[in-house]
Amino acid sequence: MRSTYAVALLALIAGGIWLEWISLALIFPAQSQAQTAIPTIEFVVDGGEVAKGFGFGFDGQNLSSPGPTITVKTGDVVKITLKNVGATAHAFAVTPEKDDKSPILFKSNVGTGARPLTPGQEGIVAFKADKAGSYYYICPVPGHSILGMWGEFKVEG
Ligand SMILES: [Cu+2]
Incomplete structure (x- = not known):
């Protein structure tokens, strides 16, 4: 008899923990760090064709090859x-080599080589540039x- 009470008590405790977890999950939905962190610097970049090949440009400006240099600070x-x-x-x-x-x-990354943005499509990424260097x-x-x-x-130190 005592063991039945123990099992019932454990079930109650486990149920309570589960309910608590569910309610916390509803109050604090999972978010990636990138979404919760507030951007400290922002760039809008256009990508497309140029006369010979492909290029990038800051939004509304002419595309060039290579594209304009993007400079941020570490962190x-x-x-x-x-x-x-x-x-x-x-x-x-962003990559260590232009390859x-x-x-x-x-x-x-915004899109990938295998799943890129289609013509006219926009995509957004937010990331922490946490290592100084020339990339x-x-x-x-x-x-x-x-x-x-x-x-x-460029990620300046
Ligand atoms: Cu491309």
Whole structure:
């Protein structure tokens, strides 16, 4: 008999914990760090075709190859809006080399090489640039960076 009470008590406690967890999950829905962190610097970047190949430009300005240099400070939460103003698929990523096989740094990508933005589409990413250095931003769609779709991305110490 005593064990039945113990089981019932445990079930009550477990149920209470579960309900508590459910209510907390409803009050505090899961959010990525990027969404909760407030951006400290923001860039709107256009990507698309140029006369010979592909390029980037700050929003509303002419695209160029290479694109304009993006400079941030170490620890900045960087918000990038990529607008695909081109006629083919494009994406954005900060990488150590201007090569579409280079790894993506800081979880900085808008789209991927395999799942890029379609013409006219926009995408947003926010990420913390937490390591000083001279990097690149590229279009990770295979073959685009070598056709000029890159720019320098500097994280100043
Ligand atoms: Cu591209």
